[in-house]
Amino acid sequence: MSEVQNIAGEQGNFEIKVLQHPRYVDMDKCIACGLCAEKCPKKVINEFDAGLAKRKSIYVKYEQAVPLKYAIDENCIYFKKGKCKACEKFCPSGAINFEDQPKELTINAGAVLIAPGCAVYDPGLYDTYGYKKSPDIVTSLEFERILAATGPFGGHLVRPSDHKEPEKIAWIQCVGSRDMHPGSQPYCSGVCCTYAIKEAIIAKEHQKGKLDTAIFYIDIRTHGKDFERYYNRAQEAGVRFLKSKISSILPSDTGNLRIGYTDKAGMRVEEEFDMVVLSVGFAVSHKALDLAQKLGVEMDQYQHALTSSFNPVRTTKPGIFVCGTFESPKDIPQSVIESSASAAEIEGLLAESRGSMTRTKETPEELDVKGDPPRIGVFVCNCGTNIGGFLDVPDVVEYAKTLPSVVFAEDNLFSCSQDTQEKITQVIKEQNLNRVVVAACTPRTHEPLFQETVLNAGINKYLFEMANIRNQCSWVHSSERGAATEKAKDLVRMAVAKVSLLQPLSDPEIEMNQSALVIGGGLAGITTANNLAQQGYVTHLIEKSDVLGGQALNLYETWQGEDVQKKLAALIKGAESDKNINILTNTQIKEVSGFVGNFQTTVETAGKEQVIEHGVAIIATGAQEFKPDQYLYGEDPRVLTGLELDRKFIDDNLSLNEIHTAVFIQCVGSRIKERPYCSKVCCTHSVKNALKLKELKPAMDVFIIYRDMRTYGLREDLYREARAKGIAFIHYDFDKELAVSKNQNDINVKCTSYVLQREVEIRPDLLVLATPIVPPQENPVASLFKVPVNEDGFFVEAHVKLQPIDFATKGVFVCGLAHSPKPVDEAIAQGLGAGLGQCYCFQNQSTVLQGLSEMHGGLPVSSHQFSGRPRHLRSKPGGLHRLWLMCSSLSHRCGRCFPL
Amino acid sequence: MAEEFNPKIIAFACNWCAYSAADLAGVSRLQYPPNIRIIRVMCSGRINPNFILEAFNLGADGVLVAG
Numbered sequence: 001m002s003e004v005q006n007i008a009g010e011q012g013n014f015e016i017k018v019l020q021h022p023r024y025v026d027m028d029k030c031i032a033c034g035l036c037a038e039k040c041p042k043k044v045i046n047e048f049d050a051g052l053a054k055r056k057s058i059y060v061k062y063e064q065a066v067p068l069k070y071a072i073d074e075n076c077i078y079f080k081k082g083k084c085k086a087c088e089k090f091c092p093s094g095a096i097n098f099e100d101q102p103k104e105l106t107i108n109a110g111a112v113l114i115a116p117g118c119a120v121y122d123p124g125l126y127d128t129y130g131y132k133k134s135p136d137i138v139t140s141l142e143f144e145r146i147l148a149a150t151g152p153f154g155g156h157l158v159r160p161s162d163h164k165e166p167e168k169i170a171w172i173q174c175v176g177s178r179d180m181h182p183g184s185q186p187y188c189s190g191v192c193c194t195y196a197i198k199e200a201i202i203a204k205e206h207q208k209g210k211l212d213t214a215i216f217y218i219d220i221r222t223h224g225k226d227f228e229r230y231y232n233r234a235q236e237a238g239v240r241f242l243k244s245k246i247s248s249i250l251p252s253d254t255g256n257l258r259i260g261y262t263d264k265a266g267m268r269v270e271e272e273f274d275m276v277v278l279s280v281g282f283a284v285s286h287k288a289l290d291l292a293q294k295l296g297v298e299m300d301q302y303q304h305a306l307t308s309s310f311n312p313v314r315t316t317k318p319g320i321f322v323c324g325t326f327e328s329p330k331d332i333p334q335s336v337i338e339s340s341a342s343a344a345e346i347e348g349l350l351a352e353s354r355g356s357m358t359r360t361k362e363t364p365e366e367l368d369v370k371g372d373p374p375r376i377g378v379f380v381c382n383c384g385t386n387i388g389g390f391l392d393v394p395d396v397v398e399y400a401k402t403l404p405s406v407v408f409a410e411d412n413l414f415s416c417s418q419d420t421q422e423k424i425t426q427v428i429k430e431q432n433l434n435r436v437v438v439a440a441c442t443p444r445t446h447e448p449l450f451q452e453t454v455l456n457a458g459i460n461k462y463l464f465e466m467a468n469i470r471n472q473c474s475w476v477h478s479s480e481r482g483a484a485t486e487k488a489k490d491l492v493r494m495a496v497a498k499v500s501l502l503q504p505l506s507d508p509e510i511e512m513n514q515s516a517l518v519i520g521g522g523l524a525g526i527t528t529a530n531n532l533a534q535q536g537y538v539t540h541l542i543e544k545s546d547v548l549g550g551q552a553l554n555l556y557e558t559w560q561g562e563d564v565q566k567k568l569a570a571l572i573k574g575a576e577s578d579k580n581i582n583i584l585t586n587t588q589i590k591e592v593s594g595f596v597g598n599f600q601t602t603v604e605t606a607g608k609e610q611v612i613e614h615g616v617a618i619i620a621t622g623a624q625e626f627k628p629d630q631y632l633y634g635e636d637p638r639v640l641t642g643l644e645l646d647r648k649f650i651d652d653n654l655s656l657n658e659i660h661t662a663v664f665i666q667c668v669g670s671r672i673k674e675r676p677y678c679s680k681v682c683c684t685h686s687v688k689n690a691l692k693l694k695e696l697k698p699a700m701d702v703f704i705i706y707r708d709m710r711t712y713g714l715r716e717d718l719y720r721e722a723r724a725k726g727i728a729f730i731h732y733d734f735d736k737e738l739a740v741s742k743n744q745n746d747i748n749v750k751c752t753s754y755v756l757q758r759e760v761e762i763r764p765d766l767l768v769l770a771t772p773i774v775p776p777q778e779n780p781v782a783s784l785f786k787v788p789v790n791e792d793g794f795f796v797e798a799h800v801k802l803q804p805i806d807f808a809t810k811g812v813f814v815c816g817l818a819h820s821p822k823p824v825d826e827a828i829a830q831g832l833g834a835g836l837g838q839c840y841c842f843q844n845q846s847t848v849l850q851g852l853s854e855m856h857g858g859l860p861v862s863s864h865q866f867s868g869r870p871r872h873l874r875s876k877p878g879g880l881h882r883l884w885l886m887c888s889s890l891s892h893r894c895g896r897c898f899p900l
Numbered sequence: 901m902a903e904e905f906n907p908k909i910i911a912f913a914c915n916w917c918a919y920s921a922a923d924l925a926g927v928s929r930l931q932y933p934p935n936i937r938i939i940r941v942m943c944s945g946r947i948n949p950n951f952i953l954e955a956f957n958l959g960a961d962g963v964l965v966a967g
Contacts, residue, residue, distance in 0.1 A: 063927070442923045443940065444915070471926030472938055483934040490937055 011319025092384025121176025177281030189281030340833030348534035522550020524816025525620030527831030596811025670772035907961035914967030
């Protein structure tokens with residue numbers, strides 16, 4: 001609820017004025033019980049449900065909103081008419097504050113990151129789509145809400161007009177994208193093909209297969225990691241893909257919608273659907289534009305923040321960084337990668353002042369209660385009426401008093417409120433309690449708060465237990481007061497039994513090795529190393545071959561026209577001259593042991609072995625271009641791969657000027673059964689190179705034979721330019737043969753054009769095969785670090801959307817082609833992002849390990865199953881800590897390593 | 901038949917998924933019978949088969965492991 005007013009200063013010292021709008025709800029007091037919204041009489045349109053449902057004037061935007069606190073909007077009856085205040089009357093914690101005022105804040109910062117996002121295209125601007133003319137023509141975002149369990153129809157797929165379950169749904173692609181009409185965007189939004197496929201698959205699941213789905217498209221662009229598989233899966237599930245731009249959507253007499261389009265045979269067809277979903281693309285957000293203008297960052301022709309391939313998250317203004325769709329259209333993983341990348345850049349920029357504003361928290365000395373008989377206090381929360389309204393809290397309190405070792409029990413209106421916290425601290429001291437149970441909401445949200453409370457009274461925080469009598473009792477048995485009360489008693493009894501067995505535990509601190517090992521000296525690996533060095537971390541950069549550079553050594557220009565060799569040389573020079581970077585070429589990994597903060601990796605350089613100790617590892621082992629065994633490759637010197645053509649450009653090879661006819665064939669060896677993935681870069685690469693040939697010799701005939709042109713995002717500009725310059729694009733029928741043969745000395749390329757529905761034959765004197773990016777066949781790094789690879793041989797990240805740089809194994813990260821095929825800018829962004837992993841792991845020289853009691857449940861543990869090699873243990877290097885170390889660092893506190 | 905059978909059910913729920921799902925059921929005010937007692941574990945891998953046998957031994961009619 002805040003916005004930037006203005007910004008002054010420069011990199012290293014910005015002063016930002018921020019206006020915080022009033023919320024009218026005290027965030028410290030609001031417990032998000034929802035009573036205010038229930039009682040509020042003012043209904044308004046719910047923007048989050050895309051206008052398909054209503055909400056109240058006091059509201060939270062959506063169920064998982066952070067912070068989960070209510071706010072009052074301008075539609076409030078009290079604001080309009082001067083009376084109502086129903087929310088204030090019913091709020092159990094007195095959180096409503098109608099006197100709340102806007103606040104002006106001044107923030108001093110060394111760097112600024114902007115992530116203002118974008119808007120979506122309004123299809124109402126163009127009447128072919130019929131949007132708003134029928135309620136059953138919805139945008140893809142509206143359809144997302146219709147599918148959502150928390151949406152306007154409770155997750156039941158019905159069409160808005162008559163709440164009938166649809167039997168046929170059509171998706172229209174490129175609505176507002178790849179479109180030169182005023183108001184639309186010429187670029188490709190890059191995400192709509194995959195989300196339309198997702199919506200079609202989910203809609204089919206909703207309707208248990210009784211749904212017919214059709215997607216009308218220009219090119220299917222499932223270029224993201226594993227997206228091609230998803231496309232194939234949709235085809236197998238019966239989703240129909242119709243390559244056609246529709247001409248009209250009109251209501252029919254039957255109450256359905258009639259779509260007019262041209263089919264494969266060139267015939268005009270009309271088909272009826274119950275619902276139509278418009279796959280709307282990204283548009284410019286005026287708020288974002290406004291922000292960018294205040295900050296003074298330059299924009300590109302589409303009003304996106306201007307960046308470059310080698311600095312993908314830097315704006316034109318030093319110290320101001322950008323990530324997400326405001327930079328260019330992109331999907332979730334790429335947005336997350338860029339957010340890490342910009343944070344890493346900022347970490348590098350402000351490395352000197354890292355930690356300078358942190359304070360050490362002081363806690364009172366812990367009382368030694370070991371061996372003392374348990375004296376347990378039980379605090380039962382009413383949570384306003386959330387618990388007390390549905391079960392008999394005083395009865396639970398009385399029952400608690402009868403339990404063994406319980407010396408004190410009482411109820412509180414809100415156990416989490418500040419005054420109750422203080423009261424609990426006081427009671428612990430007065431009653432000499434050595435163990436505490438709070439029966440309230442869920443430990444998942446409130447355990448840390450109460451642990452802090454007992455800690456403040458000098459009690460070890462692991463001598464605390466919660467009984468979940470709200471989320472898992474009063475709320476779910478709200479009409480069974482008697483049974484709910486009995487269950488609450490049981491839950492309290494269970495917590496008391498457990499807490500009386502618990503023993504105090506310490507949070508050991510272990511020293512973390514601050515250096516990093518980067519495996520692979522390609523573009524991504526060098527970028528990571530440079531960033532880590534800038535952050536001040538010693539980095540070992542190891543490379544299998546004798547030079548740094550990786551695949552980038554073979555690239556001529558980025559799609560934006562930057563000279564790759566020049567930029568790469570500068571990056572390599574930077575790495576070589578940085579004293580924080582230890583470069584080891586001709587080096588391979590032999591053995592790996594340890595865990596986050598304490599890895600020991602044995603490497604071999606020219607027959608000599610050494611052990612590198614490091615805290616984190618970044619895998620940037622890359623991938624390479626596939627060398628085909630078809631289409632005369634290797635038999636005729638006029639047949640090249642994409643990179644081989646780049647090599648000719650790099651070398652300024654004059655023979656290119658002799659060429660009269662050039663043909664590019666896309667997807668050679670990819671998107672096929674043996675290699676069912678898309679390599680993402682090849683379409684743009686071929687278009688770029690085709691343009692280059694045209695530039696060298698405008699009279700040259702250049703053909704690109706393709707299946708789907710995947711010049712995603714802003715790369716669409718190149719595709720448009722290529723067509724304008726006379727490069728011929730032939731969409732070939734994949735079901736019919738594409739043959740390359742040699743007739744005397746001529747190369748003969750034969751295929752069937754999808755559009756013309758007839759055979760085409762070209763005799764080029766240059767044939768370029770766009771082959772996929774393939775990972776190495778043998779991948780020892782994967783098994784040494786025990787990290788997974790997918791069916792195609794690329795590394796598998798911890799989470800495809802939200803953790804695209806991390807592995808599930810802590811302290812090990814992935815970037816570059818080793819993760820998936822990607823162009824230069826994305827490899828650099830991921831390389832930078834991997835640099836963030838280091839400081840994410842080790843903000844300090846040591847780390848506090850927490851959560852022991854949760855796992856061992858008070859039962860004795862032994863160290864005999866520990867298999868790692870813990871080192872640098874500062875306190876109590878005993879079995880218990882060692883055992884837990886492995887658990888915390890490698891298995892995310894799962895408890896699995898605790899033998900019983 | 902004397903009384904209707906009302907089974908005692910013990911659920912072992914993983915903190916990271918099933919236990920939080922049970923919390924979410926509460927937030928969503930879904931209603932279910934009050935004869936289930938949930939025990940939070942940090943991972944379903946933490947559950948020793950003996951826990952399940954012990955639950956039956958102590959009178960549980962059903963044991964649910966969710967994670």
